[in-house]
Amino acid sequence: MALSRVCWARAALWGSAVPPGLYVVRRLQFVRSGLTWGAPRLFHLPCRSSKLHLSPKADVKSLISYVVTKTKVINGKYHRFLGRHFPRFYVLYTIFMKGLQMLWADGKKARRIKTNMWKHNIKFHQLPYREMEHLRQFRRDVTKCLFLGILSIPPFANYLVFLLMYLFPRQLLIRHFWTPKQQIDFLDIYHALRKQSHPEILCYLEKVVPLISDAGLQWHMTELCTKMQRGTHPAVHDILALRECFANHPLGMDQLRALQMKALCRAMLLTPYLPSVLLRHRLKTHTTVIHQLDKALAKLGVGQLTAQEVKSKLSCPSCYTTWSCFPSTTLGQGAEWT
Numbered sequence: 001m002a003l004s005r006v007c008w009a010r011a012a013l014w015g016s017a018v019p020p021g022l023y024v025v026r027r028l029q030f031v032r033s034g035l036t037w038g039a040p041r042l043f044h045l046p047c048r049s050s051k052l053h054l055s056p057k058a059d060v061k062s063l064i065s066y067v068v069t070k071t072k073v074i075n076g077k078y079h080r081f082l083g084r085h086f087p088r089f090y091v092l093y094t095i096f097m098k099g100l101q102m103l104w105a106d107g108k109k110a111r112r113i114k115t116n117m118w119k120h121n122i123k124f125h126q127l128p129y130r131e132m133e134h135l136r137q138f139r140r141d142v143t144k145c146l147f148l149g150i151l152s153i154p155p156f157a158n159y160l161v162f163l164l165m166y167l168f169p170r171q172l173l174i175r176h177f178w179t180p181k182q183q184i185d186f187l188d189i190y191h192a193l194r195k196q197s198h199p200e201i202l203c204y205l206e207k208v209v210p211l212i213s214d215a216g217l218q219w220h221m222t223e224l225c226t227k228m229q230r231g232t233h234p235a236v237h238d239i240l241a242l243r244e245c246f247a248n249h250p251l252g253m254d255q256l257r258a259l260q261m262k263a264l265c266r267a268m269l270l271t272p273y274l275p276s277v278l279l280r281h282r283l284k285t286h287t288t289v290i291h292q293l294d295k296a297l298a299k300l301g302v303g304q305l306t307a308q309e310v311k312s313k314l315s316c317p318s319c320y321t322t323w324s325c326f327p328s329t330t331l332g333q334g335a336e337w338t
């Protein structure tokens with residue numbers, strides 16, 4: 001009885017009432033173990049908790065890391081399942097996912113370049129060669145992607161777009177979504193298309209020779225056409241000697257006929273099925289960008305290009321820089337690599 005009063009007195013001093021059940025348990029523990037019975041610890045009180053609670057921010061981070069880990073595990077299992085049971089589809093799926101990653105990386109790099117241009121008030125023709133080339137190629141890729149997006153707007157049209165992309169990958173897909181075999185085959189096709197337009201362009205050059213007023217320029221033009229028909233690559237000074245003919249009448253951009261502009265568009269793999277006004281505008285824009293790229297490349301120096309950049313420039317269907325700034329040894333080496 002005296003022991004019970006001491007227990008309740010200590011509980012009153014602590015400011016909380018200890019239930020009789022806890023006293024009975026402590027009494028039994030005292031009898032069994034022979035230990036000295038002391039005051040109840042804090043973790044024995046029902047109002048306390050032995051668990052540590054993290055902050056809401058830490059809980060969110062822990063949840064996100066858990067979801068990411070589980071997603072990676074499920075994704076790995078899904079890839080292994082596709083590789084075992086659907087190997088051909090798995091190849092297409094892998095190329096598609098890698099293409100999306102490369103396109104996303106290109107978009108981030110283009111955004112950094114545009115932000116830098118806006119901050120420092122830099123124009124497109126003032127950019128370094130690699131940044132200029134990246135922006136130009138990314139614009140072409142985005143234009144093709146936007147065209148596919150517009151085709152997918154009508155209801156259930158996305159299924160038709162998927163079928164068209166599978167049947168016509170060269171026309172509808174960008175280079176990131178081509179298989180290695182398709183890249184080689186498509187480059188051969190592009191080269192053949194350009195070769196088909198060369199005789200037509202040479203024929204138009206021969207037809208304008210009588211329209212040149214200067215006799216010396218007429219002779220240079222005839223020699224230039226003869227060399228190209230024989231398969232000889234003209235020298236830089238042979239082309240520069242005819243600069244006046246291409247700047248004014250009869251071969252100036254504003255004096256070209258519709259058939260001549262269509263032949264030039266086919267040589268540059270541009271769409272020739274447009275009105276003459278749009279064809280002239282596209283040719284002017286394209287040749288201006290080529291000139292700006294050539295100036296940036298000459299400023300950088302050909303020796304600064306990596307082997308991969310040289311191979312891409314010699315084989316890329318949308319790269320039409322004039323190779324006057326390349327030494328003959330570099331061109332020969334690049335041809336062997338290709």
